Amino acid sequence: MVKTKHGIEPMQQNIKRWQGALPRASAALALFAMSGLASGVGTNAGTDILNTAQVNYELDGTAVSQSSNTVTITVDEVIDVATVLQSPQVTVAPGQTGAVLVFSITNTGNGPETFGLTVLNNDAADDFDPVAQTPTIFFDSDASGDLSAADTPYVPGDNDPLLPADATLTVFVVNDIPAGLANGSVGRSTLRAESATGTGTPGTVFPGAGEGGADALAGASGGAAEATGEYIVSDVEIAINKAAVVVDPFGGSAPTPGATINYTITVSVTGTGTATAATISDPIPASTTYQPGTLALNGLALSDADDVDAGAFFATAPNGEVRVALGDLTQASGVQTITFSVQIN
């Protein structure tokens, strides 16, 4: 799978390749907002807690100290799991392949546990059933929060994840979207995580199946948990154009050192859908320097600082980039025009 990229390539001929990625921009951005769900889950299974009382007294004026017998309680294993959707509703195009939902799976029990994962796409109440790719589930092996080439595919029964108590695993569920769907159609995809030890009503005991040979028992989750993500079809097409005008210091248009390049990016939306949270980011080309204070949206200047206005210049490696948040765009939004200038070094 290819990591979703949402930056404009510096050169105009590369822009086409990038266009298809924009409807997914909101999903891609959401990945960065992921957070761990770590919280205390209780004393580890297999822990022995010993207790000995002591008595001190005086007998004929002599201080005496004695201990009681020692009693031990052993902590059994509780099997519990939480599956949580980490993506907002993902906007997709009809026929789109590789639409990603992000989930977290947390071992909320008190011992290490292996979980089997399944994806269910047969929700009866939605408008369409997403089609699971093979493989369907990927682990976030490189902890990027984003599906990338380094991520390991999940093979049921082969690499079922073993999670220590309290550990959280991020997984990606990859589905294809059928063609020919109407705008606004919703399809759901459910990820289920199930304890390998067993599932059952809370309190169900699995004798000897716990950590260190102790009993295991099903916790509040019953040893299995599901979360459901949603795709919404947006019949929206986005056209992006980037034009460059070179002005050299001698009144001509030669791309010489010291010449200024004025870039104009236009974004327009057609169709009946909405491109949600559209963000344009454009890395500054090599061997050029962004000219401070030149960023503008629809003729209105945007400050370079990352503040309340829609745009900012970020000093990211290697040459920085400009970023403009266009918000939710529809056909009615009209053409959005972003301008900025760079100087050739």
Added chain:
Amino acid sequence: MTNRLIAAIAALLLTQTAFAQAGKIELKTVVEKEAVVLNEAGQEVTQLVPADKVVPGDVVIYTVTYTNVADEAVENVVITNPIADQLQYVTDSAFAPGADIEFSVDGGQQFAALESLTVERDGELVPARTDDLTHIRWTLTEQLDPGAQGFARFRARLN
């Protein structure tokens, strides 16, 4: 309360416990938990059962019984019981007829009433919480006559 007490004492008598050390006072500890069981009439009743296996969230009940097995009275009887790190004392659960109850937050060095204990948290002295407690202590107000017996008890929740 009375029913529970009777059940508890009955359970105590049934519990097999070895005495760790011979002395003038026989001291024994049992740990139990409450379980809801059906009685002969099919009604749900709460009983104390051995707490050898527990899970986080369970409340366990420690009961320490003391008996003077000497032929003379002993004085200044003080019983101390640790509260393990994994356990949190249940507020107001300490119980011992004829004894003063105090707590420690410093591993048993000093004892005081729970209300007057403080701990340092974020650089400030603040009232101790039940999860700060490390020990509980019962001080008998009277001497313990030959053959006399009593018990001390508290509840704690497994973290």
